Structures are given as C-alpha cells and as structure tokens.
Amino acid sequence: MDRLLTISQSPHISGRHTVRKLMLGVILALIPAFVASLIFYGKGVIIVTSISILSCILFEFIIQKYILKSEVRITDGSAIVTGLLLAFNLPSNLPWWIIIIGSLVAIGIGKMTFGGLGNNPFNPALVGRVFLLISFPTAMTVFPKAQGWKTPYIIPLDEIDASTGATPLALIKEGIKSGKSIVELLEINDLNYSDMFLGNIGGSFGEIAAFALIIGFIYLLIRKIITWHIPVSVIGSVFLFAGLLWIFSQEGHTIISDTLNINLPVIKFKDASEELKVFHMADPLFHLLTGGIMLGAIFMATDYVTSPMTPKGMIIYGTGIGVITMLIRVFGSYPEGISFAILIMNGFVPLINRYIVPKRFG
Amino acid sequence: MSSVVLYTIISLSGLGIAAALMLFLAAQKFKVYEDPRIDQVEHELPASNCGGCGFPGCRNFAEALIKAEDFEGLHCPVGGNETMNKIAELLGKTAVTQDPKVAVLRCNGACEFRPMVNKYDGTKTCSIAAALYGGETGCEYGCLGYGDCVEVCKFDALYMDADTGLPVVIDKNCTACGACVKECPKNLFELRKRYKKDRKIYVACMNEDKGGPAKKSCSVACIGCTKCVKVCTFDAIIMNNNLAFIDSELCRLCRKCAPECPTNSIIEIGFPPKKEKVVDDNTGQTTTALENQTNEENNKLNNIPEN
Amino acid sequence: MLKTFLKGGVHPPENKLSNKSKIKDLPVPQIVRVPVLQHLGSPAKPVVEPGNQVKAGQLIAKNEGYVSSNIHSPVSGKIAKIDDFIDSSGYKRKAIAINTEGDEWLEKIDRSKDHINEFSFSPEEIINKILEAGIVGLGGATFPSHVKLNIPRGKKAEYLIVNGVECEPYLTADHALMLEHGEELITGIKLLKKALKVDKALIGIENNKPDAIKHISALVKNTDGIDVYALKIKYPQGGEKQLIKALLNREVPSGELPVDVGVVAFNVGTTFAVYEAVQKNKPLFERIVTVTGKSVKNPSNFRVRIGTPVSALLEAAGGLPENTGKIIDGGPMMGKALNDLNVPVTKGCSGILVLPENESLRKEIQPCIRCSKCISVCPMGLEPYLLMGLSQHNLVDRLETGKVLDCIECGSCSYICPSNRPLLDYIRSGKAEVSKIIRITKQ
Known part of the structure; x- marks a missing residue:
C-alpha cells in the first residue's frame, strides 16, 4: 500500500454533536417564539431580528479579521444565536441604530474582549441588552400595542400615546405604588392569564409567548442540547419565592382565608411618607408568565459558556437567578430583573465551578 | 465651615495614625527573620527563574547557596562562572568553576x-x-x-x-x-x-x-x-x-x-572551510574569515520569522 | 428495567457487522513474531535461542517477577531470531520470530473438540495451571490472571463477575465465543469459582446480543450460583468498575481494586482460556479476533495464533480495502492505531478495525464552549475539560486533587465533545505526569 496510515490517539470516532449543530438547535428552538411574536407584533419583529443578527455577524467578522487578526469563526453560529437572543430582548419598534449599538456592545464588549466564544464570563446578548436598557430607558421600556401584522415598525409621533404601552410587570409595579390592589389593576389594564400564556401582552417580543418558549424548551430537552437543571431551578425558585411572599400579602391573605379559613398575618410596612401600608403582590403564576422569566430561564441562563458545568452547580445558579429576579421585581426600582439576575449569577459561575465538583465514582 | 475642615483633618489624621500603629505592631509581631544575604545573593543571580540550577527559582537557589558548606554541585548555568565567583566572594566561599x-x-x-x-x-x-x-x-x-x-x-x-x-x-x-x-x-x-x-x-x-x-x-x-x-x-x-x-x-x-x-x-x-592543513587560529586572516561566517550565521539566526 | 451503571456513559453507533459470523480458523502463518511483552507488568524472559526447534504450546519466554506472564510458542518450527520488532505499542520491542514447520503441538495438549465438564483440581492447582498457561485478561487490559486470582490476605471475594458486555462498537469476538463455546465457558466459570472459593457468579451481557443471552441463560438454567443478566446498552459498561456497579450496585473506591468490594471480574475470553488451560492443558497461544470495518469485504471472527501479522488477518477477511485510512488494534473507542501492517497479534488484541480514509481524520479543534457534556458523560465523575486545561499548564497538584488517576481512558469525553477537543490526549499525559511524580516521591 502506498498510502500512509493515519495514527492518532483513541477514541477514533466522534459523536454527532458539533458546535454548529448545537447552535442550530438553539435557533430552531427559538422559532416558535419568533412565530408567536410575528403574530402579535408584525413586521417590526423581522426588521429588528434581521438588523440584530446581521450586525452581530458583521461585528464578529470585523473584530476577528481586522482587530484580533485571528481565525474567522463566524460559521460556528454563535453570533447568530447572540443576535437572535439580543433581538428577542428588544421592543419590536426599536430604532435601527440602537439595535446596532446593542450588537456592538454584545459582540464587542460582551464577547470578543474576553477572547471570543468560550471565554466570555457574561452572556453577550444580555450585556448588550442591559447596556441599552440603561442608556435608552424610554425606548427600551415602551412597547407597541399588539395589532398583529399591521403593527407599525415606526410609530408616528402623534400616535405614540395611543399605540404604545408598558409590560404587565411595569403596570402592576406602578399601580401598587398608587395603592391599588392587584385585582383592580388586572381589571383596569385588561390583563388575563390566557393572554399572558399566549403572548398577547406588552413586552420585548421574544419574551411574551410563554407557551412558545415552553415548546422550544421541550425541543431542547429532546435533542439533549440543554439539561433540565437550570430552567427548572429558575422557574421553581421564582415560583416558591414569589409564593412565599404572596402568602403574606394582602392578595394571598384574602384568597387563603377565604378558601382554607386560616388567618395568616399580612406584611405591613411604612413607606417614605411614614404611612403604614399593606403589602400587595401578584401571585406566583403572574410572575412566571410575565416578563422575561421563561425566555431567561430557558434560553439566556442556559448559555453554555456562562453557566456552571455540574448539575449541582446549575441548580445553585438557577436558584440564585430566580431569587435575585424576584428581589428586584418586588423590592427593586426596576419592574423586571431577570437580565440583571443572570448577569450577577454569571459572575459567580467561576466560583461555583471551582467549588462544586461532580460526585466522583467510588 | 472651618469647623468641618478642622474635624475632618483631626478625624482623618487620627484614623491614619491608628492604622499605622496597628500595621507597625503587626509587622513587629509577625516578623520573620531572613538572612539579609539571601537578598544580596539573589540580586547577583540572573532572576530568570529558569530552574537550570535544579532549584525552583533564583531565591531558592540563593537560600541553598547560603546553607551549603561548599559550592560543589551548585552552579547557575545562566550567570556562569562570573556570577558564581561574585557570590562566592560575597559569602566567603570558593566557587567551583564549570565550563560554559x-x-x-x-x-x-x-x-x-x-x-x-x-x-x-x-x-x-x-x-x-x-x-x-x-x-x-x-x-x-x-x-x-x-x-x-x-x-x-x-x-x-x-x-x-x-x-x-x-x-x-x-x-x-x-x-x-x-x-x-x-x-x-x-x-x-x-x-x-x-x-x-x-x-x-x-x-x-x-x-x-x-x-x-x-x-x-x-x-x-x-x-x-x-x-x-x-x-x-x-x-x-x-x-x-x-x-x-x-x-x-x-x-x-x-x-x-x-x-x-x-x-x-x-x-x-x-x-x-576545510583546508589541507589544520587552521591556525592565531593568524589574522582566517579569523576574519571565520568571524564573517559566524556573523552571517548569527544574522541568519536573528531574522527568524515570529510565529 | 435493565441494569446499567448510572453515571455518565455514551452510546456510539454499534456497527456490530460481524455478529453473524462463525469463528473461522485462520491458517497458521509462515512466520510468527511473538513479543515478549504482551501483558501488563515486566516482560517475559526468552528461554529459547535462535535455531532451537519448538512445538506449539512450548514455553518460549518465562515470566519475570510476580506481575508477569509466560509466553508459549504458537506454532511448531524453528526459532529464527530474537530481535526488536515493531508491535502494537508503536515502538520496537523484543520479539521472538519463529519460522513455521508443520503444526505439531505438545503431546500433553488435548486437541479434541470434546467438552470436559468434570474436574477435581484444588484451587491451588487451578491457579498454578493458569499461571503456567500464561493467561492474561483478554478483554484488552492484559493483566495477568493468576495475580487476580491470588486474593490478598485479609480480603475475601464474594462474587465472580464474568464480563460478556463487549461494549466497544464493531467488536464481536466475545459474542461469537459465547455462542459457540457456551458449555466450555460455563466450565471455565466453575473453575474460576473454585479457584476463588466463591459461591456466586454473575454473567453480564449487553442487550444487543439477545441470542447470546438466550443461549447462556439456557445453559445455566440447571446450575446453581451462576446468573445471567441482560444489561442496557451503554459504553463503557465493559469497564470493570462500571460493570460491578451495574450488576451489584457496588462502587470500587478510588485507588482500590474490585476485590476490595468483594468482586473479581474476568472477561469471557479469559474464562474460556482458563477452561482450555485447565481441562485441555492448552496454554494461551490462540485467541479470537474480530476483523471488521465498513469497508472490509467479509467482516468475520477468526481464531488466530498469537504472533500472526495483521496483514494475514486482513487478507483472510477479503484484503485491505483501497480507501483505508486507519487500522486499529481493538475497538474504535479504546483501540490503538497501528502504523505497520506487519504488527503481530498479541494476547490483548480483540479486534482489527479498518476505518476508511474519510472516517480516520480528526475534525478541526474549536474552542471549548463549556457545554459540560464531557462532565455528564464521564463514568468516573471527573471534569475532563478542567483536567485537560490543567494538563496543558502542567498543574500537577490540581490534577491530582481532580482525581486524574481515576480516569479509565474510556474516551467518552473526547467522543462527545462538540468542539472536537482532544480531551483524553491531554488527560492521559496529565495522568502520566502525576504518576511519575508519585513514583518519584515514593522512592
């Protein structure tokens, strides 16, 4: 035989997973949520998503090729996932230039400064999102009212008040400050649970449709792209923590004393004007279905690079995210806190990886 | 206004003095005696921490030199005989010369x-x-x-x-x-x-x-x-x-x-280049020819592409 | 619910191409080269010289030290030379070359095909016969069997585990053996039970061999103390520690041996060799080898003399395919790539796998994306990604605390890695580095 034999160490075969296939899997899992947001928010969704993805790919290409002068790896699909997830965290009427700034921050600061895929300590899409949220608070928190395909991308100035709105979380948070109860607030703002579940609410267009995100979660589990640990521990801890607070709130008190005939105490606190107030809080289901919990728990917190490596570590990380999110939602000044919670817990990941080791055999 | 400045100065200086005192006491309490010659010897060594002497770093080698009875088997290949002689002089011992x-x-x-x-x-x-x-x-x-x-x-x-x-x-x-x-x-x-x-x-x-x-x-x-x-x-x-x-x-x-x-x-x-007779190193002509050759080689070696 | 081990594991495509092939006798080759180191431990010392006439089964190299093994001539003929020759280790090592003349075996060997069930040997006699016959673990580890059978003082074996798992893809040698030599296998188990003084023997067979499970179960139906278990298909179930976990739910502690949890495990091939050595006086100079690969014309199982060149096996299986890229001694997960077609078959060689060119090259290495798949598949509960990094930076202390020495080198981590990172390469080198330092400090 004149051909030379190849020599290498065992194993001589490799599995079916590749980085590209994993990224493609994540993209496929996001499609239901994308379709749902198209139904509610129309063409703005396509515009924002394509600008975000294209600019992420472009920035990654430019940085790898001309600044780092390293191998160009845009084909691994991670820039597409970052762009997609960044877009999912934006309002569907965000001006194009803000999206490009967000992509630049996500790819440039969030990812490439640390050495690209695999080395970034913080989730790049969230770095971009939080940067935009702090820099452009109004643009980032005013969402168009869902009008289906006809929802305009650019809303005429004179229609802004009529055709935009806030998220249910923001509405409730503002409402509680004015002393109204949750039941009243839900009625005033015409909010119901089936709309929340299907996605007919205000919010970043990727986070609204809880059911679509859950379909994506099931797909990811079946394809073994992620494990259940992080999403379940985030959702579980949000549910438990919110439930615990809710039991001692006015709303929880009313329902529990009505149904179970138990009289639990209600938390009372003094506000800035030294006035004694009753603690109002929405129930745990409301907290799960609104805001970014589903998107965050299933797609953002599970980002491979920025999440812990061991199952035990993942549960600690997920629980941390859930608790911090609820702390920000209930006691903080922002109505929503999952982005911050994930970024904070990202910072703990190296520590978790160092001290939580898998159970050794034997 | 002036009282604010005064209080600030007093309180900050008080804090500073207290902290300095604590640091001083701690330094006194936890002081470890180190042979001052270690620093001197280490200063003479090339500080490349290459491990060529068989010790993990230059400081460890310096400690070993001070402890050693004689310098048998202790040699810094980077500094060479020159360094070893200097250290020997410093410590009042004799260096064992080794060919580079x-x-x-x-x-x-x-x-x-x-x-x-x-x-x-x-x-x-x-x-x-x-x-x-x-x-x-x-x-x-x-x-x-x-x-x-x-x-x-x-x-x-x-x-x-x-x-x-x-x-x-x-x-x-x-x-x-x-x-x-x-x-x-x-x-x-x-x-x-x-x-x-x-x-x-x-x-x-x-x-x-x-x-x-x-x-x-x-x-x-x-x-x-x-x-x-x-x-x-x-x-x-x-x-x-x-x-x-x-x-x-x-x-x-x-x-x-x-x-x-x-x-x-x-x-x-x-x-x-090989000649019939063995080349005499002391003749000027051959030496220059040789130098040219080695220089050329060195130049070649210096133009290595970085990779 | 089938039994299996819990932690980690992968399921590569099985590709058992030769599982319908009967065991064929490979013709005795013209020349055999018998390496003196075919086992774990110190090399055997040649006791013959060039020019000597030997018969098949005659001792040609004697064990040196306790952990070593006898080596017997696989053919009859004349010793040609004792020289360094490249073997499956990839290096030139001492081997005895024998020119074949006829096929004459030692008189004491029973060459009939009759199955001898009865025996009246004492445990010591059995162990002695196994030692004499040069039997080593035929599953691939090649650990001398007599060492395993001598239970250290103060320890006691409760169970004998017989490993018919064959979890490596492609390989079918053990499968064929179980189907064709079931009775002998059972006698071999009885012999080992006697030698170990244990009452219970468990045979573990993966569920992808239903015919073997059925056959062996039928054979042991009326025998007390031998049970057959079907196991869920999962690599590396054939690893000793994983199999013990799967069958008995006992974990061998880090750094200890199976006998510490009261178990001794043998491969089915070894068990069959024990039968032949004790009942037929036949030393270990033949073994069953699978020759397989998608491009191989007739993937089959052969009974092969030790020392036969790999090229002869490939010839018998239909010749070397034109597009061959890699030839592996063993299975695709743990086998060793060969760089020469004249490498001799040794005691530990369970298969020759031919991979076509397009399957033999590694894929491009990409950065680690920390997907933690390596952790989830590691059967030993290690962190391969971390051990690789530590090994690259030579951080020996942390490698040691990261239990790098527990690694069984199954290759699951490198197999699963989506970035095609050579995790096991670096872990292996880290392991070598740590054991080197431990050896130095012990002295």
Missing part, C-alpha cells in the same frame, strides 16, 4: 533524510505523540518535530526550522539551563561544552538500531560502523548500542572524525 555549556540537538533527521511512514493526526505535542508511538518516520529515536522544546525555552534560544522540521539552537541566546533537555521525550538535547566561537562537533543521531535498519529509516543515521572511534586520537568517541558519542570534555576539535563518517552523521559547526 550549550544545548545541542542530537538529531539531523530532516524531512529529506527521513521518509515518512505514517501520518500523525493526534494532538501535536511531542510528549503526547511520544506516549503513543515511535513517530511519523521509521526512526523511533529521532525528533518528532512538534516543538515542545521551543515552548519550554525561556530565552528564545530555540525555533523550529520550517524546512527541516527540526528545532534549531540559537547559540548566543542559549544559557544551558537544561529545560529542553528535560522536556524532550526522546532525550535528543545534550548540554555540551561551549568551545570558542561556538564551534561544535558532535554526532547528530540517537538511533540505537543496527546499521541496516538505522540507515533504512534515516539516511543520516549513525550506523555504528566505529570508523570514527578508530580515527580519534583522544579516546573521545565512545560506541554504545550501535551509536557513537563524542565526549565534549575530551574532544579537541581536531575534526578527524567527521570526514570518516559514511552517513555524515557527525556535524561540524562554526569551523572555517
């Missing part, structure tokens, strides 16, 4: 001499490849060419030659720290006595196979023919396991052996 050394690669199996017999597709480091098998060529003693030695050299004294696939020692940078000697899984590096003008004559082969197989796997392999042993007048060449070895302590650079070698496995470096 230089690392030499005992393999000349460039791609053109050593045909490939298989294709390696594993991780491209020498240690991992050597743990798996003998190498891409028929010679299992030769250089693997993945450059672990270049990685480990702290003095930029090694680079991989793209044409031959072998590492090259840059003599002027080499400090004989021995890192490459330890790293090479095939034990191809040897620390040899450094002759003037970096002249070298050595057997560039480690192949212990018998003549036939050795020659088959590499055309410049030592085939153990013992011709060089017979011609050497200083008993500097030893033949062991079908492999010749020139002892650099005994060798007098007479260059008789090199032309005898049928496979050109004895390498001469830094010599002027």
